[in-house]
Amino acid sequence: MFKYRIAFLGALMASLQAFSSQAQVLTLKQAIQTALANYPTIKAKANYVKASQASVKEASREYLPDFTLSGQQDYGTVNAQDGPLYSYKGLSVSSSGPVLPDQSGAASFGSLYLANINWDFFSFGRAKERVKVAKSALSLDSNDLSQEMFEDEVRVAGAYLNLLAAQQLITAAQSNLDRADSLQKTVLARVKGQLNPGVDSSQANAEVSSAKISLTNAIDYEQTAANQLAQLMGVPAQPFVLDSQFVDRIPSGLAGPSGPNSSSVVDPKQHPLLKYYEARIALSQEQTKYLRTGNWPTFSLFGVGQGRGTGFDYNYSATNPDAYTQNYLTGVGIQRTNYLIGVGVTWNLTSTLRVHQRVVAQEFNTMALANEYDLIDQRLSAQRVLAETKIKNALSNYEEAPVQVKAASDAYLQKSVLYKNGLSTIVDLTQTFYVLNRAETDRYIANNNVWQALLFKAA
DSSP: OHHHHHHHHHHHHTOOOOOOTTTEEEHHHEEEEHEEEEEEHHHHHHHHHHHHHHHHHHHGGGGGGGEEEEEEEEEOOOOOOOOOOOGGOOOOOOOOOOOOOOOOOOOEEEEEEEEEEEEEEEEETTHHHHHHHHHHHHHHHHHHHHHHHHHHHHHHHHHHHHHHHHHHHHHHHHHHHHHHHHHHHHHHHHHHSSSTTTTHHHHHHHHHHHHHHHHHHHHHHHHHHHHHHHHHHHHOOOOOOOHHHHHOOOOOOOTTTTTTTOOOSSGGGOOHHHHHHHHHHHHHHHHHHHHHGSOOOEEEEEEEEEEEESBOOOSSSSTTTTTOOHHHHHHOOOOOOEEEEEEEEEOOTHHHHHHHHHHHHHHHHHHHHHHHHHHHHHHHHHHHHHHHHHHHHHHHHHHHHHHHHHHHHHHHHHHHHHTTTSSSSHHHHHHHHHHHHHHHHHHHHHHHHHHHHHHHHOO
């Protein structure tokens, strides 16, 4: 059930070598394990699975016969008339007395004890199909749980990488602020020495303010990303120290002249989302089979054992109306026993008309579920192609980012030296200032995007 989840973790972390991390460092694997243990939706769906397991047991025991025990002790009269009496399911046995010319108020104690068994021993596989339906429902809930766990892993991994990118953006913003502070000091010194016009100091002050705002925005974004990760992990909001290996390197399986490895370690048809939709189809098919069993009769075995007691004597009649006693123990004892066994068949012939339409409706539901499965399969196929493209593009940007940073650093250094020697303007210097900041930001983003592209492929 969870092979795809394990493969996802392996694909995402195969390039990372084991290392001894500090206790405060939160690894991706730890973040995912914490989320799987704490996330309320996963707990809820795990309980749904347990409920389905209990339903399977209940459906399996549905085939057992009904065994009913009954006992009653009464006090009343026994006036009677000749006439028909229907006993529903054998649980009611008539009590009668002699036909008297007038209503009698003679009353005594009586008792009735019986054991009843009814067993639908053959119904053309109805009981077995009911068990299969319950098992299919269990499979559906299990696949739903697996899919939810997989989606949560993807969400946590994405939030982890987003937080890591946010932290790197803070680093880039801090570097930008440091350069702005350095530039400000240089400009103020040259303005005080009357080597540059005073407007340059205003420009430098503006750059410092802009860099501080950018740093604040980066911190705000990092705090939002950390809060989102904490929510997915089911832990209180807190600052996180993340695994630096996602910054220092890219997946080794994607690097090199061969480019990304397009071979998949998992059959695409084993994707948790597809398995979930397969389970929906399987459940609908089993429900169709179960409905078809309603066309056939049910064969039953039944048996009744009865014990009776009465305070009326055997010769109680119109000519001997005093032949009874109101003694309690005499009335509630067992004086006569009877038994009855038999076999019966029940077949509602008109149910066929209703069952046919139910089966037709369920078959259309199955077809609709199959159409939804095809749609999901098409989307995943398109996303697999897109994932390969994203990986190639991310690797291309990753390889180009150092070139951009090197060129921007050289340009900034050149303009800085020229400005300090009065050979360049503050506008030319700040232009390279922007270019270098953008290049450093792009470098961090390019590195993170490689991992994000691999995550997209795994998902």
